[in-house]
Amino acid sequence: MFNTAFARNEEVVRPPAPWQDVPLTQWNDWRWQLSHRLNTVEDFARVIKLTPDEIAGLSAPEHFRVDVTPYFASLMDPDDPRCPVRLQIMPTAAELTPFIAEMEDSLSEDAHSPVPGLVHRYPDRVLMLVTTQCASYCRYCTRSRIVGDPSATFSRAAHDAQIAYIARTPQVRDVLLSGGDPLTIPQKVLEDLLRRLRAIPHVEIIRIGSRVPVFLPQRITPDLVEMLRQFHPLWMNVHFNHPKEITPEVSAALARLADAGIPLGCQSVLLAGVNDCPNIMMELVHKLVINRVRPYYLYQCDLVHGAGHFRTPVSTGIEIMEALRGHTSGYAVPTYVIDAPGGGGKIPVMPNYVISQSPDRVVVRNYEGYMSAYTQPETYTRHDPATCPACQRRAGVTDLQAGVSGLLSGQALSIKPEGFEATHQRDTKLELNSFTNGF
Numbered sequence: 440m441f442n443t444a445f446a447r448n449e450e451v452v453r454p455p456a457p458w459q460d461v462p463l464t465q466w467n468d469w470r471w472q473l474s475h476r477l478n479t480v481e482d483f484a485r486v487i488k489l490t491p492d493e494i495a496g497l498s499a500p501e502h503f504r505v506d507v508t509p510y511f512a513s514l515m516d517p518d519d520p521r522c523p524v525r526l527q528i529m530p531t532a533a534e535l536t537p538f539i540a541e542m543e544d545s546l547s548e549d550a551h552s553p554v555p556g557l558v559h560r561y562p563d564r565v566l567m568l569v570t571t572q573c574a575s576y577c578r579y580c581t582r583s584r585i586v587g588d589p590s591a592t593f594s595r596a597a598h599d600a601q602i603a604y605i606a607r608t609p610q611v612r613d614v615l616l617s618g619g620d621p622l623t624i625p626q627k628v629l630e631d632l633l634r635r636l637r638a639i640p641h642v643e644i645i646r647i648g649s650r651v652p653v654f655l656p657q658r659i660t661p662d663l664v665e666m667l668r669q670f671h672p673l674w675m676n677v678h679f680n681h682p683k684e685i686t687p688e689v690s691a692a693l694a695r696l697a698d699a700g701i702p703l704g705c706q707s708v709l710l711a712g713v714n715d716c717p718n719i720m721m722e723l724v725h726k727l728v729i730n731r732v733r734p735y736y737l738y739q740c741d742l743v744h745g746a747g748h749f750r751t752p753v754s755t756g757i758e759i760m761e762a763l764r765g766h767t768s769g770y771a772v773p774t775y776v777i778d779a780p781g782g783g784g785k786i787p788v789m790p791n792y793v794i795s796q797s798p799d800r801v802v803v804r805n806y807e808g809y810m811s812a813y814t815q816p817e818t819y820t821r822h823d824p825a826t827c828p829a830c831q832r833r834a835g836v837t838d839l840q841a842g843v844s845g846l847l848s849g850q851a852l853s854i855k856p857e858g859f860e861a862t863h864q865r866d867t868k869l870e871l872n873s874f875t876n877g878f
């Protein structure tokens with residue numbers, strides 16, 4: 440195993456093989472890491488024992504971009520093609536095969552983009568794609584339709600249009616920077632974007648979604664963190680899938696971010712062969728909370744080209760949630776979500792804990808299968824929106840996406856599927872037709 444000196448937290452005197460002759464100062468320099476990324480059969484053959492399947496994936500002319508930092512490549516098991524680190528970054532023949540139900544833009548992000556690279560799906564928050572470049576490329580990338588193409592990244596003009604949209608849209612209180620990876624753009628450009636977003640009064644929080652702490656922990660320098668902390672409240676979501684990714688270098692990077700007061704979350708993707716196991720997930724979430732990272736979401740794998748062989752049944756995710764909730768700290772339990780195909784957004788999925796209910800009692804069960812009855816109150820003085828200050832303050836906020844919550848609060852009586860009215864007028868139409876057609 441290459442990285443044992445790092446993993447054992449010993450005094451590190453030289454980089455792992457085959458980089459043992461690279462001076463440590465270079466190895467620890469993120470610029471060196473970025474400019475020495477691996478992407479060809481020859482590059483990888485120096486590090487791992489390539490399988491025919493991996494060679495086929497690397498050699499396919501139309502494959503999704505490959506680029507892996509030497510640091511992350513050093514975490515691969517050279518002899519085991521099932522290594523969870525290796526599976527995430529090494530192309531294989533399987534990713535070239537289309538599967539039933541795959542889509543190019545499975546989350547319909549393009550349809551929800553008022554300006555290029557800005558996805559306004561939810562009422563009060565936007566996803567702002569600032570670049571198409573990453574430190575390394577995940578084979579299951581949900582945005583592989585745009586990510587990785589160096590000739591198609593977002594320009595200064597695109598950033599200007601994105602910020603102008605946010606500035607003229609007062610309901611946006613949360614801006615989520617993503618890409619690509621926002622921590623790969625020049626620090627000055629990122630600082631400028633953050634400063635311009637902070638200057639918009641209605642932007643309450645800014646979030647960065649990044650895998651740089653995982654692929655390139657060397658990039659989390661004191662200087663970068665000092666820059667970021669000027670823009671609080673700033674949150675960050677990182678992306679870990681397996682406990683093996685949390686090395687001493689990564690722990691140091693996460694500690695720097697947390698010490699700067701940046702609350703850290705983790706978004707993981709449920710991947711066959713990588714983390715589709717309750718015990719691996721348990722080890723991952725424990726390692727995350729030790730590093731002050733709150734598991735935030737566990738995603739069902741999207742219906743995206745290249746990711747077919749990573750997909751699991753949804754039942755695998757529910758089984759993992761069953762094994763986590765109650766069995767470990769609530770802080771360590773993420774929300775399992777399906778990002779709904781077609782652009783429905785993230786939908787939480789979990790085991791059922793409410794067994795039954797009457798006006799008198801609710802029967803619930805715990806993680807052990809213990810069932811109990813919670814007695815409902817005999818009398819309840821209902822919350823009165825007419826005297827509630829928060830209800831008064833938000834009365835002017837017209838929520839066009841009130842959904843089921845709107846049904847409960849009486850804003851609407853029904854939600855109808857597309858074509859509902861027309862379908863149920865069929866008799867009338869028939870009569871009309873028979874009348875006008877004369878039979």
Ligand SMILES: *Cc1c(COP(=O)(O)O)cnc(C)c1O
Nearest residue numbers: 558559560561564565566615785
């Ligand atoms: C995930 C996502 C968000 C943020 O969702 P949260 O549940 O608030 O984390 C916002 N916009 C889009 C388009 C997203 O996909």
